[in-house]
Amino acid sequence: MAGLSSKLRTKRPIYLVAATVAVVGVSGAALPLVSSLSPGLAVHGIPSGTVLGATAGRDQTWQVEAGSLEDVRVSLDGRPIAARREGDRLIVSTSGLAEGKHRLTASVDGDLPMTSASIDRDFTVDTTAPTLTVDPVKAQKMNAPVTLRGRAQGATSVQAAGRRAKVGADGTFTIELPQAPPAFDVVATDRAGNATTVPTIVAVPYPGARAAHITAIGWSSAALREPLLELVRQKKIDTIELDVKDESGEVGYDSQVPLARQIGATKPSYNARAVLDQLHGMGVRVIGRIVAFRDPVLGAKSWETGAKNRLVRTPDGGAYDGGHYGTLAFTNFADPEVRKYNIDLAVEAAKLGFDDILYDYVRRPDGRLSQMAFPGIGNRTPEQSIADFVAETRTAIRPHGAFLGASVFGIAATRPTEIAQDIPLLARAADYIAPMVYPSHWAAGEYGVASPNSSPYDIVQRSLADFTKQTKGTGATVVPWLQDFSMGVTYGPAEVAAQIKAARDNNMPSFLLWNAGARYQGAALGTTP
Known part of the structure; x- marks a missing residue:
């Protein structure tokens, strides 16, 4: 891999290590994924299956641990990626990740047959906010209940005036508001945390004067x-x-x-x-x-x-x-x-x-x-x-x-x-x-x-x-x-x-x-x- 020389290894003691491959998410909690005889390979960063939205950003950093860092190979979407060494870890940084699915792979060969290790991290970059349209909201009289309807394509939930609703397969949603304020924001959020906000006004028929x-x-x-x-x-x-x-x-x-x-x-x-x-x-x-x-x-x-x-x-x-x-x-x-x-x-x-x-x-x-x-x-x-x-x-x-x-x-x-x-x-x-x-x-x-x-x-x-x-x-x-x-x-x-x-x-x-x-x-x- 770039930045690390590939050379004949000198003899060193052979260890049989029952390694835990782990991922540390935002909360810092370790998530055990695989146990095998390996050279102690571990990757710390986003868990597999993560969807990165606009808040998380297109720039990510992973940390790789192994018994011998010189033997570690790291690739992104099948292409080698550079890493730098900090103490007993390799730091891998990516920037400007494109929209869509990606795979980070870290691998290392063990000293015995069948002891090589490889870890994949599959993730998706999705920074596109959902589209949101809100139907005109009308109340029959002041402070009366109203029904909020609309369509939120790409969203998983919609929130308005303290109420939340799931989005149907066709993108539609309905929220019942027992007493709507005169104006509020309707917010549609997708699984990546991307959000679209539409300011909404509750129209009450003016009685005339x-x-x-x-x-x-x-x-x-x-x-x-x-x-x-x-x-x-x-x-x-x-x-x-x-x-x-x-x-x-x-x-x-x-x-x-x-x-x-x-x-x-x-x-x-x-x-x-x-x-x-x-x-x-x-x-x-x-x-x-x-x-x-x-x-x-x-x-x-x-x-x-x-x-x-x-x-x-x-x-x-x-x-x-x-x-x-x-x-x-x-x-x-x-x-x-x-x-x-x-x-x-x-x-x-x-x-x-x-x-x-x-x-x-x-x-x-x-x-x-x-x-x-x-x-x-x-x-x-x-x-x-x-x-x-x-x-x-x-x-x-x-x-x-x-x-x-x-x-x-x-x-x-x-x-x-x-x-x-x-x-x-x-x-x-x-x-x-x-x-x-x-x-x-x-x-x-x-x-x-x-x-x-x-x-x-x-x-x-x-x-x-x-x-x-x-x-x-x-x-x-x-x-x-x-x-x-x-x-x-x-x-x-x-x-x-x-x-x-x-x-x-x-x-x-x-x-x-x-x-x-x-x-x-x-x-x-x-x-x-």
């Missing part, structure tokens, strides 16, 4: 609250969207979230349980709006107390100037404490009984990205970081029966990096996307509409068609924000109704109406089915 927004302070005013309730009684709306945390950073009820109380954010304008009981008693769904990262209360208190990484920073370490929003208005979406604060509020609201949590300002500030710094973001993009935050929230609130929505700019469908709202990413992380497609907010010429504000049907219909494309295959519903206010052009019932029709023509029966003063035009709603 014909909703109107009201602030926490607005709810405390009978002059604003009662007309809204009258629309409910007339069955013109079936959902009310009520602020949990608003643009000023104030929480509208007596929140028990520690950070909210610590920074003085709680400004109780309504009793959450009483309001929810009242509205649920009327058959009304309630959406809790949380303005996430525009938060002047948290921003100012954090800067004051030295927790400056809670804010969006400038490259030189200052607080980013959010323009008309204010210098300390935008908190840092990548900061763990900021994320936890908003998620804690979402969980609390879900526990109280809000049917949905709808994030607003779940974005970075406007402006050039080069002028902003997001401490803690690591190697993630702003778009990925924000989508991850939304996904974390959904996982946290789903056990409490609440849906999660994300309000987004209309331009995000075509310009995902402008404010870090990547629609396909967000749609995979939320139950629904709520694009703000207010006609007054579009520039002339968008989607080929010369005057969007004067063409409410055209701009809403065309922009929502884009959101349909962006959310396809994600499991998310689109629930658009529509304009019930005048800005530059007077909006009456006809203009509001035109937007509702545009949404309906995109197979979107749900909508959210916005009017900062909570004064809505019932006549517009009367024109829709």
Whole structure:
């Protein structure tokens, strides 16, 4: 063999040795294979029949022992292979093993007839991961049992949400999940330990919402609250969207979230349980709006107390100037404490009984990205970081029966990096996307509409068609924000109704109406089915 000379042996004492041929596996336990009169040959390495996957790698090392190392011959797949001597052993290394079956052979001649020894180690290299497809997973309602089905060619088992299933001869598998999380990984593993992972989302049919927004302070005013309730009684709306945390950073009820109380954010304008009981008693769904990262209360208190990484920073370490929003208005979406604060509020609201949590300002500030710094973001993009935050929230609130929505700019469908709202990413992380497609907010010429504000049907219909494309295959519903206010052009019932029709023509029966003063035009709603 290479590296060892072949020469006439000098006379030496002859021993009859009853040798044990052994293999030492990963655990280090010796596995006796053969006993014979031989020159004490032993091979330590992988046992015969082993399948080496990607984790084990294509590089292997064996150790060979014998009474006389000079007489040992080692081959791989019938070809001699070099070895080096270390003390009383030969070290044999292989690298870049090809896919498929292999045989390592070590042999040595004894000093008496019939005392030669040979050891074979048959093994397979298989670093190809199985192929895995997962059928769309749907639950009839929140937290209901689901059946997971799919095909995992080349796999021996499939695992999902703590449950494991064997794979049939045809590659199919079925896993029953008594209560599936909103998103989880399905992992198919083969006998070599190679694994393929498919992220999976459990889609729950969104019950729909014909909703109107009201602030926490607005709810405390009978002059604003009662007309809204009258629309409910007339069955013109079936959902009310009520602020949990608003643009000023104030929480509208007596929140028990520690950070909210610590920074003085709680400004109780309504009793959450009483309001929810009242509205649920009327058959009304309630959406809790949380303005996430525009938060002047948290921003100012954090800067004051030295927790400056809670804010969006400038490259030189200052607080980013959010323009008309204010210098300390935008908190840092990548900061763990900021994320936890908003998620804690979402969980609390879900526990109280809000049917949905709808994030607003779940974005970075406007402006050039080069002028902003997001401490803690690591190697993630702003778009990925924000989508991850939304996904974390959904996982946290789903056990409490609440849906999660994300309000987004209309331009995000075509310009995902402008404010870090990547629609396909967000749609995979939320139950629904709520694009703000207010006609007054579009520039002339968008989607080929010369005057969007004067063409409410055209701009809403065309922009929502884009959101349909962006959310396809994600499991998310689109629930658009529509304009019930005048800005530059007077909006009456006809203009509001035109937007509702545009949404309906995109197979979107749900909508959210916005009017900062909570004064809505019932006549517009009367024109829709």
